[in-house]
Amino acid sequence: MSLRQQQKANTRSKIKAVAKDAFLKQGIEATSTRYLSTQAGVAVGTLFVHFPDKLSLVKDIFFDEMDTALREAVMAQKACASPIDYLIQTAKMLFEFYDEYAEFTRQVLLDSLAKGGFHTSQMMVISEGISKRFKQVGVDEQTATIFSDNMIANYWHVLLNGVPKGELGMHAIDQLKRLNLPFEMSYRNALKSRKSSAN
Structure with a gap:
């Protein structure tokens, strides 16, 4: 890496660190790009060279933090055969992360839903994991897909009710379990x- 590339990387990293701290303490909406550039010791134009708008900065921080949380969750994850156990284990990790980064989650999730971004892709992966677990016990592919789609719809319902309040704790997990009880019984x-x- 050249000296210039290293300087760019250092500037980008400093902007992100300052922004993460400010967003968590003051809130995203209350934090101006002018404030961020001053705190990072860069010109506003330099900030926009690295991040074209505040949402791109929010997303960059959010995805870095989510990658870390997902890696830690994978290390701690236990194998689960049941589709409901798989969904609940995944939801617990995601819901804890979303609660910790509630304002980030609201902005990034809204953008993702509007543009078909990361969360839509993430749910497709989880849906495939659920369907696979049904098929492993002999449920035909079409039925497994229907069960999986319904379980994911229940996940969305719980998520979209909890995110605006910043409350996706055990109450949300219990609600997700109750909504998916018929699918758990079908699996059993x-x-x-x-x-x-x-x-």
Whole structure:
């Protein structure tokens, strides 16, 4: 890396560190780009060279923090066969992160929903994980997909009700469990049926 590239990387990193601190203490909306540039010791124009608008800065910080949280969650994650266990384990990690970064989450999630961004892609991956677990116990592909789609719809319902309030704790997890109880029962019945036919 050349000296110039290193300086750019250092400036970008400093802007992000200052912004993260300011956003968490003052709030995103209450923090101006002028304030950020002053605190980072750069011109406003320099800030916009690195981040074209405040939302791009918010997203950059949010995704860095989410990557860290996801890596830590994967390390701590236990294997789970049940679709509901898989969804709940994933939701707990995401909901804790979203609560910690509530204002970031509201802005990034709104942008993602409007433009079909990261959260839509993330839900597709989780949906595939749920469907796979149903198919492993003999549920046909079409039914597994329907179950998975409904479980993800329940996740969205809980998420979109909790995010505006900044409350996605155990109450949200309990609600997600209740909404998905019929799918858990379907999974258990399929598992029981598979074990019976194997004997």
